[in-house]
Amino acid sequence: MAMDETTVRGLLKEQQDCAETLVQQQAATFQLQFDALHAELQAALGQIQGWHARITEALLDDQVTSVSVTATKAVTSSGGQRQSTPRFGVPSTSTNTTKQALLPTPAQTQTTVNANSKPLAIKWISLAERQERLNKGLCFNCDNKWTMKFTLVDTTYTLKGDASLHIRQQQQPRILDNLPTMSPCLLQTWTPQTDCCKSWDGIACGSHGRVVNVSRSGVFFNEDDDYVDTTMSGIISPFLSNLTFLQLLDLSNLKDLRGPIPPEFGKLSRLTHLFLGANNLSGILPDVIFRSFKSLREITLTRNKFSGQIPSSIGHMISITLLAFSENNFSGIIPETIGKLKNLEYLYLSNNNISGLIPESLGLLSKLERLELDQNKLFGTIPASIGGLVSVRILSFFNNELTGVIPPSIGKLRNIQTLGFANNKLSGKLPASIGHLIKLNEIFFYNNQFNGSIPTSFGNLSNLQYLSLPANNLTGRIPSQLAKLGALQILDLSRNKLTGRIPSQLARLQNLSTLDLSFNPLNLVTLPKWFSKLNLGSLMMAKTGLQGSFPWVLLSSSIIWQLDLSSNCLTGELPPLIGNMSNLMFLNLSNNGFSNAIPSEFKNLSSIKDLDLHSNNFSGDINFIFKRNAQPAEFGFFSSIDLSYNSFSGLLVMSLLWCLLYRNIPKELLNMESLKELDVSGNRLAGEIPVHNFSFPTSAFLGNPGLCGAPLPPCNISL
Numbered sequence: 001m002a003m004d005e006t007t008v009r010g011l012l013k014e015q016q017d018c019a020e021t022l023v024q025q026q027a028a029t030f031q032l033q034f035d036a037l038h039a040e041l042q043a044a045l046g047q048i049q050g051w052h053a054r055i056t057e058a059l060l061d062d063q064v065t066s067v068s069v070t071a072t073k074a075v076t077s078s079g080g081q082r083q084s085t086p087r088f089g090v091p092s093t094s095t096n097t098t099k100q101a102l103l104p105t106p107a108q109t110q111t112t113v114n115a116n117s118k119p120l121a122i123k124w125i126s127l128a129e130r131q132e133r134l135n136k137g138l139c140f141n142c143d144n145k146w147t148m149k150f151t152l153v154d155t156t157y158t159l160k161g162d163a164s165l166h167i168r169q170q171q172q173p174r175i176l177d178n179l180p181t182m183s184p185c186l187l188q189t190w191t192p193q194t195d196c197c198k199s200w201d202g203i204a205c206g207s208h209g210r211v212v213n214v215s216r217s218g219v220f221f222n223e224d225d226d227y228v229d230t231t232m233s234g235i236i237s238p239f240l241s242n243l244t245f246l247q248l249l250d251l252s253n254l255k256d257l258r259g260p261i262p263p264e265f266g267k268l269s270r271l272t273h274l275f276l277g278a279n280n281l282s283g284i285l286p287d288v289i290f291r292s293f294k295s296l297r298e299i300t301l302t303r304n305k306f307s308g309q310i311p312s313s314i315g316h317m318i319s320i321t322l323l324a325f326s327e328n329n330f331s332g333i334i335p336e337t338i339g340k341l342k343n344l345e346y347l348y349l350s351n352n353n354i355s356g357l358i359p360e361s362l363g364l365l366s367k368l369e370r371l372e373l374d375q376n377k378l379f380g381t382i383p384a385s386i387g388g389l390v391s392v393r394i395l396s397f398f399n400n401e402l403t404g405v406i407p408p409s410i411g412k413l414r415n416i417q418t419l420g421f422a423n424n425k426l427s428g429k430l431p432a433s434i435g436h437l438i439k440l441n442e443i444f445f446y447n448n449q450f451n452g453s454i455p456t457s458f459g460n461l462s463n464l465q466y467l468s469l470p471a472n473n474l475t476g477r478i479p480s481q482l483a484k485l486g487a488l489q490i491l492d493l494s495r496n497k498l499t500g501r502i503p504s505q506l507a508r509l510q511n512l513s514t515l516d517l518s519f520n521p522l523n524l525v526t527l528p529k530w531f532s533k534l535n536l537g538s539l540m541m542a543k544t545g546l547q548g549s550f551p552w553v554l555l556s557s558s559i560i561w562q563l564d565l566s567s568n569c570l571t572g573e574l575p576p577l578i579g580n581m582s583n584l585m586f587l588n589l590s591n592n593g594f595s596n597a598i599p600s601e602f603k604n605l606s607s608i609k610d611l612d613l614h615s616n617n618f619s620g621d622i623n624f625i626f627k628r629n630a631q632p633a634e635f636g637f638f639s640s641i642d643l644s645y646n647s648f649s650g651l652l653v654m655s656l657l658w659c660l661l662y663r664n665i666p667k668e669l670l671n672m673e674s675l676k677e678l679d680v681s682g683n684r685l686a687g688e689i690p691v692h693n694f695s696f697p698t699s700a701f702l703g704n705p706g707l708c709g710a711p712l713p714p715c716n717i718s719l
Helices: 005-064 127-136 239-244 264-268 287-292 312-316 334-342 360-364 384-388 408-412 431-438 456-460 480-484 505-507 529-533 576-580 599-605
Strands: 072-075 081-085 146-147 158-160 202-203 210-214 219-221 228-231 232-235 249-252 257-258 273-275 282-284 299-300 305-309 322-323 330-331 346-349 370-372 377-381 395-398 400-402 418-420 423-429 441-442 449-452 467-470 473-476 491-492 514-516 537-542 562-564 568-572 585-590 594-598 611-614 619-622 640-642 647-649 652-655 675-681 685-686 707-708
Touching: 127 449, 239 264, 264 287, 312 334, 334 360, 360 384, 384 408, 408 431, 431 456, 456 480, 456 640, 480 505, 576 599
Parallel strands: 210 249, 232 257, 249 273, 257 282, 273 299, 282 305, 299 322, 305 330, 322 346, 346 370, 370 395, 377 400, 395 418, 400 423, 418 441, 423 449, 441 467, 449 473, 467 491, 491 514, 514 537, 537 562, 562 585, 568 594, 585 611, 594 619, 611 640, 619 647, 652 675, 685 707
Antiparallel strands: 072 081, 072 219, 202 210, 219 228
16 A cells, blocks of 8 residues: 555654664763773873872982082181181082072962962863973973062062972972062072072972972172172061971071071971071071981071070981071070980071080090080089090080089090180189090180199190190199100290299290290399290280399390280389390380480380380370371381380370270370470361360361360350
């Protein structure tokens, strides 16, 4: 039967619907299969990424140990010699210093640095692109769309660039605002167009691309080897603690860096060198940071304003070799835990307010080479355990309140070169065991209460150059064994109770340049002939019982520059040959019985700066000593003159122009009856000119802005 058109169309529609249903069913099946495969691929990719992350971490940990520490050039405060910064123990090995920029974490993308800053616009990139940038060592792209702020301190330097840095998110603190007080040359290499790990001065990265060194010291040399001194103001940012691979942080000598050390620094467990000296930092040291510094080898906090007690947690710094906390306001005691620092080689705690006893545990530091506890408030005795410091070279306890005796165990310090116990209250006899310390160069025991005789064993100290024992209660004779000290340059035994003759054997001391035996009851009568064999530049023999005339044995010396024969019983005239002592700069003959006129040859002492002739019986015309316009200009550079209590007469002309005199004019000067002319112009004198009966011209007082009164204008009197 023939089908009509309507029926045909219906059948075709059913077939078409069936075909579409079949296609949809097949598509759904394919989608399910695709989704399952995609899920499997995603799981596999996630597993691969996990493996990659763990392998990368392991490689980074291995690589970071091979990065060298960068040393920063600097200038010492003495001698003009260059050395590494800071003063104590900076490594001399170096690598090319570079810098790596840092970023905010995602949670910090809207954080503002200050009230005027805008939120940071952050572009997060794919893992593949991030890895590509990591492989290329890029810190920025160059489209300059975003601004980051790298925060070393709270006021810093604006950088522009892509937020897609190659470091990890946990290493991404904020970057900086601006540095208005910092020398522009210090950060001139920090540009967004350059690779921070290759071009930024003061930043160094490891082969893994992580920041290991940040060195922004304020003292360095530029590429032309010129000295550069810079400053940075602000506080240390806690965000530096996100640099978890950091090994060296040097922010020393920036002068106006202030505030505390952030406790977040406890996160820097890989840190080996921390240099923050010569700044304006303050506050109490966070206890927590020292618990984490197990890798730290050197820490310098000198010349700041830190206060409070040194935390006992310093005992956790088991790798430390240098600890420098000098010139701060630390108080309290030295913690006993310091004895746990078995690798410590240098300990500087001088110029603080530290009190209490010297801890017994210090004796456990067998590697310690230098111990400085000067200028504190330490009291009690020096512990016998000090003998355990078998490596120590310098032991310095100056200016404390130590009492008791020096323990005999001091004789165990076989490597000691300097012993400094001056300005304390130590007593008892000097230990003979000191004579065993044959490497000693310097002994400073002055201003204590030592008694007894000088040990003859001191003669064994063949390398000794400085022996300073003044202001004690030492008795007995000067031991002849000191003549064996062939290297001795300075011998100061003044202000003791030594008696007897000076041993003639001391003539062997050909390197001796300074001898001070003043204020000892030696009853010398005169200086022995063998004194002419010495090469002395400074001879101090005040109140040693000298009698008779001026010691002729000194008259042939042209190298003595300082001579003190005051407070003796010397009499007679000064010999004309005194004019041969042409190198004299300081001469003190006061409180003797010298008489008659000063010889005219005295004017040959053209180097004289300090002259004290007071309390003698000198007489005659003194004018030639102060002769003006002579060549060479005799006495043109006096720093001190005392001619009082004599019988000088005649015309006295005193010229003290351009001598850098300061304060006021003593009235005694203008009351000298023999004074006829005076010139004190061109100095720094101030105050009212004393009333006098002379007619000195105004020119005699000009060039002293602070002077007033006749013949100058009257002083302004404030009511």
